[in-house]
Amino acid sequence: MPALSLSRRAALGAFAAAMLIKNANAQSNTTLRIGIMSGEDEDIWRIVSTNASKSGLTLKIVTFSDYSTPNQALSEGDLDANAFQHGPFLKAQSEANGFKITPVGNTYFAPMGLYSHRWKSLQDLPPNASIGVPNDPSNEGRALLLLQTLGILKISSSAGLLPTALDITDNPRNISIRELDAGVVGRALTDLDAAVVNTEWAQKAGIDTIKERIGEETLQNNPYVCFIATNAKDASAAWVKPLVSAYQQPNTRQALLDVYHGAIVPAWT
Template sequence: MKKLLLAVFTAFTALCAQAETLTIAATAVPHAEILDFVKPMLAKEGVDLQVRVFSDYVQPNVQVAEKRMDGNFFQHVPYLNEFNKSRGTDLVAVAAVHIEPLGAYSQNHKTLADIPQGGTIIVPNDATNGGRAMLLLAKAGLITLKDPTNILSTPQDIATNSKSFKIRELEAAIIPRVLSQVDLALINTNFALDAKLDPTKDALFIEGGDSPYANVLVARPDNKDSPAMQKLVAALHSPQTRQFIRDTYKGAVDPAF
């Protein structure tokens, strides 16, 4: 019996010693939830997936660029490109996982027509999500833009604003907290879900299925092709993960693979 226990312990110790740790930074919903779902798949492949949750859109990229984390999962490619350009980093997209439509929410009005003259509208203050919000406001007919194709439009790029809406910029993560204090707020789906909002029911209007803003797994050029990272990609792109996304988020988040 002692020999058997010793053999089992030795085998277990050897297995643990062989497991490779992969650290991924993520925002809580749905990114960290999806990563938690695939953890058992990675464990079977000898990868110990460790997820660290962040509440902002800057530190996850900083942590990866400074090699304090192996990768991250929270952003779309337009945001990544803008971050690389402004910060001088060279982070790369490894794989597209899901799409989170940007939506417009209000706790004070039931329709867009109810928003009063001079009403306050909050949009994200980062370049890409801010531009995305401006395009969505234009598509809804609330404003027009000087260049309707400019994905980096800001409130300064408004051509017409017939109801004199006051459009304010705020960090994306904070916007749900001020929803009750404004007339309309453009909120990323991950933060909407975190705030217990249902994008399919609560949004007054929302991006369509043609949104180009798929959320991607991100890494550095030196580790994007590592065996552990590629095992994570395989798990994220598995049929089980696709079904998990569909069953859990019921259209608020859609698989991009």
């Protein structure tokens, strides 16, 4: 076989180098489908998407209008990750549906609040008042535990993080608990004395989350911090850390404070 000329070898070397660069770029440019709740969170994820692009990630944001489907979509492979839930909610859904989904990085803490159009404080809340709570297991449990923390009623210690109205052991004010869909309970506030509402649904319902709040959770030792989640098999994928890092940036922190007007707290250090 005749020897290659210097020019020919140089050309082949340049071609090989170009192919290596092309393959490296192809591997670093990853498109991810991320499930989030529609609304204000879309503004947050536009910033996260810009951050992620600097690490070679292209984010395709898929929005949902209810809590019941994002984990199903993730489990079935229609999403690569989602970002909308806290631990007790994921635990309840996983036990009910057999999901193998795991948290990979904290996002924010959305304090669940007790709101009222009629009453200015807890002390004003009358006997026999009606209080709305979300009816899905984790959020109803969270709401009832908040009412216990606020001294309105007491819950059986055996109920853990998922109590229902049947676990109420002491109700001195004879409060009536109204179980409603999480997306409805805030809009029903005009027909109730008060309601425990997730922050995002409160804002969508037009509730003033500062002026109409008569009770609220605190972040310290709170199990309800939200996070980015993936299928367990993807938890160590090369794109996970860059995705989490794209969220946990100073510009995202500021956007959370601006978009949610202080009603949501960034949950990473």
